[in-house]
Amino acid sequence: MSAQFPLWEVFVRSKRGLAHNHVGSLRAPDAELALRNARDVYTRRQEGVSIWVVPAASIVASSPDEKDSFFDPAGDKPYRHPTFYDVPEGLTHI
Amino acid sequence: MGSEKALEEQFQACIDADSRIEPRDWMPEGYRKTLIRQIAQHAHSEIIGMQPEGNWITRAPTLRRKCILVAKVQDEAGHGLYLYSAAETLGADRDDLLDMLHTGRQKYSTIFNYPTTCWADVAAIGWLVDGAAIMNQVPLTRCSYGPYARAMTRVCKEESFHQRQGYESMTALANGTPRQREMAQRALDRWWWPALMMFGPSDSESPNSAQSMAWGIKRFSNDELRQRFVDATVPQAHHIGLEVPDPALRHDGEHWISGEIDWAEFYAVMRGDGPCNRERIATRVQAHDEGAWVRTAAAAYAAKQTARKAAAA
Numbered sequence: 001m002s003a004q005f006p007l008w009e010v011f012v013r014s015k016r017g018l019a020h021n022h023v024g025s026l027r028a029p030d031a032e033l034a035l036r037n038a039r040d041v042y043t044r045r046q047e048g049v050s051i052w053v054v055p056a057a058s059i060v061a062s063s064p065d066e067k068d069s070f071f072d073p074a075g076d077k078p079y080r081h082p083t084f085y086d087v088p089e090g091l092t093h094i
Numbered sequence: 095m096g097s098e099k100a101l102e103e104q105f106q107a108c109i110d111a112d113s114r115i116e117p118r119d120w121m122p123e124g125y126r127k128t129l130i131r132q133i134a135q136h137a138h139s140e141i142i143g144m145q146p147e148g149n150w151i152t153r154a155p156t157l158r159r160k161c162i163l164v165a166k167v168q169d170e171a172g173h174g175l176y177l178y179s180a181a182e183t184l185g186a187d188r189d190d191l192l193d194m195l196h197t198g199r200q201k202y203s204t205i206f207n208y209p210t211t212c213w214a215d216v217a218a219i220g221w222l223v224d225g226a227a228i229m230n231q232v233p234l235t236r237c238s239y240g241p242y243a244r245a246m247t248r249v250c251k252e253e254s255f256h257q258r259q260g261y262e263s264m265t266a267l268a269n270g271t272p273r274q275r276e277m278a279q280r281a282l283d284r285w286w287w288p289a290l291m292m293f294g295p296s297d298s299e300s301p302n303s304a305q306s307m308a309w310g311i312k313r314f315s316n317d318e319l320r321q322r323f324v325d326a327t328v329p330q331a332h333h334i335g336l337e338v339p340d341p342a343l344r345h346d347g348e349h350w351i352s353g354e355i356d357w358a359e360f361y362a363v364m365r366g367d368g369p370c371n372r373e374r375i376a377t378r379v380q381a382h383d384e385g386a387w388v389r390t391a392a393a394a395y396a397a398k399q400t401a402r403k404a405a406a407a
Contacts, residue, residue: 004189005393007182024245025179027188029389029396041172044165045252064118 007056008034012048020052109310114240117183130186137177138195138202144170146210162259169252176245183241196379205292207368214281220260222289229323238310268334283339291360293320324350
């Protein structure tokens, strides 16, 4: 093989009502073969009802180097969680 | 961005907190290299491991056994793929890894250099070789490197049937005619010691173990895992009336203690002097070369379709 086939990330919906989850990756020359190979590699035991294959090169990811600063804005806002608030004892449904 | 030392401390703190390292995180070069080597050798073992069993697909005694064997060998191919993918997340090149396998610069498990001369060997492989592999792999599902751990989780889930079908097949032989029973016993005689060797050299002879433990790649020592395997497997042999080929084997009240392993044999097979080393690599290289036109054709077709789409747009 002169050049390697492109890399595809594989996402599988395990059953209706659930979201697709990332399960792994594979190399394939085109989308059609990527789908077929994903079926053979990742759903040999009926693990899925739907598969997405995405060219790995198309994924834009946050950088782990800036994980602190990138996610910092949420760090000091505990009031976004219900547990931040005091509720009088004995009350329910709130 | 901190200094290298600060990064290394951060890295070790992540491991010590039993968290996971992910592909784009900073990691020491030694960690990356150790993992690439280990994952690649693991991947190579999966795909070379297809050969001894594949040898019996056309001669399986019943359709049921044949279906099972095909499914198992197909699983091994899939496990190889999960592992090559995991190695790639560390920056390894898949073609390079295969090239290193083909040219003998990277190894695979010594166990696959033994021949399958009889159907009972296929049963023994499922029971003992997959049994030993599971013992090794279950702790790896908690390995500090995320993609390797996740691949191991899939592998372990799929592999549990491999061991069971082997034991079931061995049980059928052990309960069969006197000749079948003898086949089963002889297969156990052939595979017992090589299976124990799968856990690698004794702790005292395993120089990289301590570092791998500190990095959270390894969770238990070779000898610990080997002992667990012996404790689990000896009663299984006895249960079907087979004898473990170890005259020194004894029970000390808590554990089954086996005799000395012939490490000279282990190192000889590792060096390339096992019964099937050359045959395994030659078969692998032949399959790779003979598949080249399929890969070329698939790439040409993909290029043509892309060009057509571009022209139509």
